[in-house]
Amino acid sequence: MAYDRLFVLCDAVVAEQHAERLAPICAITAPEDWHMVSGGEDLKLWQNCPPVWQWLSERGASRHSILLCIGGGTVTDFGGFVASVYKRGIRTINLSTTLMGMVDASVGGKTGIDFSGIKNEIGSFHQPKAVFCDCAFLTTLPDRERLSGYAEVMKHALLIGQEAWQEAVSFDLFSDDLVVWESIVARNVAFKESIVVQDPLESGLRRILNLGHTIGHAVESLSLRLLQENAISHGHAVMIGLISELYHSVLTHGLPRDILFTLVSWSKEYYPPFFFTCKQYPELTAYCHKDKKNKKGKIVLIPLRGVGQVGEPTEISEEIVHECLDFYREMLGG
Ligand SMILES: NC(=O)c1ccc[n+]([C@@H]2O[C@H](COP(=O)([O-])OP(=O)(O)OC[C@H]3O[C@@H](n4cnc5c(N)ncnc54)[C@H](O)[C@@H]3O)[C@@H](O)[C@H]2O)c1
Incomplete structure (x- = not known):
């Protein structure tokens, strides 16, 4: 070069x-x-x-x-x-x-x-x-940062398929086995690249990489406003987004409940709960309305039908966002 x-x-x-x-x-x-x-x-x-x-x-x-x-x-x-x-x-x-x-x-x-x-x-x-x-x-990466990155590994695994999913939920992410890490990084980079080359400007397929990110980014923005330098990490917010959005997939796209509950119990082991109340729902939905996937003022989520089976981007109402947030709070948030 x-x-x-x-x-x-x-x-x-x-x-x-x-x-x-x-x-x-x-x-x-x-x-x-x-x-x-x-x-x-x-x-x-x-x-x-x-x-x-x-x-x-x-x-x-x-x-x-x-x-x-x-x-x-x-x-x-x-x-x-x-x-x-x-x-x-x-x-x-x-x-x-x-x-x-x-x-x-x-x-x-x-x-x-x-x-x-x-x-x-x-x-x-x-x-x-x-x-x-x-x-x-x-x-040398602090645990908090490992956890942050691993949320994207979990997201990719949900999109890739069963083998990647099983590996992702069973790996000890505090391990320093660099051989295993190299293979995890290589698989994730290859997957992301395979999507990006088909849709570099995110006008179609690439949107699937936003799984968990509509609500995730909203939670991250709320946390940044409330907690500033003590805000939760990007990945922690994505994990909250994944749990909340997969609940929508269970309700409307036939995602098997055991996938959602595996994610919930795996997440409980690693990520502390992030507390918010229903008084913050208007602010969270306002952030969701700013999401770049949205069309004609409607909030759009990426749904999953199963591990490795992505549905078409789906418009949802604010009430559905509230239900998804209720689910997260019942499971983890308080
Ligand atoms: N462009 C994209 O497609 C894309 C995708 C996902 C996330 N992001 C963005 O990435 C950002 C989060 O990135 P991040 O999680 O890497 O955070 P970061 O860059 O803030 O790094 C996290 C912390 O780790 C420290 N650090 C970096 N490398 C280290 C090392 N090897 N050892 C010890 N400490 C180290 C940094 O100083 C920082 O304090 C967010 O802003 C998010 O929006 C972008």
Whole structure:
């Protein structure tokens, strides 16, 4: 891949904890061509973009330069967005260091920042030129972050089929067996890529990857507003979304109840309950109304008929969203 300069946008925690692993990249770049950021949802804010554009501009980044984004999903989402508009778009490479990044965020070209309290409200499709996943980064990942990424592994397993589902529910996700992790990451990347190549701009098939995300993103937005820096992780919110949305699939699409209850009891083992009351339903449904899948003001969910059997996106009423949230609260939330 021909390029004039390599610039590095790096999560400061990763730079500190994996200095040796990153040494070969340091060897081919000037220290001034590195820009450190604090990974976390707060990075994906508008006010964090200008300092990166300023740095790229001052360091002479051209349209032939590459921005290497090193970190989790927040760094690759943010870095991808910033790169996609700098000089009308420069190329990116993602070096993913979290489970969420490896199995989901770094692959597929969706970039974005949060705006006005809404997740990924501003963004672009900007495919990275390459994605690297080195599972050795996972050894320093806090448990909370492993759990966050594993929610997407569970989502993919529900979409892939029985074998992947059985493996996902029985794996000890706190294991440091890198051979197993490599095979999990490889299977998840291959699955996501297989969907993205067929529908890179999410005009059809790719929407299935939003399973659990309509309600999940709403819960995440509520949690960000209520708890700010103590908000639940993206994956934790997706797990709540999966449980709530699968309840809808049981009611309307014949999803066997045992799949839902397996997910509920698996989730109870790993994720603490997130408490909210029915007083917050209007806010949650308002967030659901902002979802990008929606059509003509109707909230849309991705339904499952069975493991590996996805139904057509389905319009649902606010009352159904409330029922789904009731189910989650009865099972886990209080
Ligand atoms: N673009 C997409 O298709 C897509 C898909 C899924 C999720 N996402 C986005 O991804 C974001 C979440 O990503 P994330 O879960 O990776 O969070 P993150 O980037 O915030 O990383 C989580 C935390 O782990 C730290 N960290 C990163 N790598 C580490 C390592 N190897 N060892 C120790 N600590 C490390 C970070 O500093 C941060 O504090 C959300 O904003 C979500 O919207 C995007």
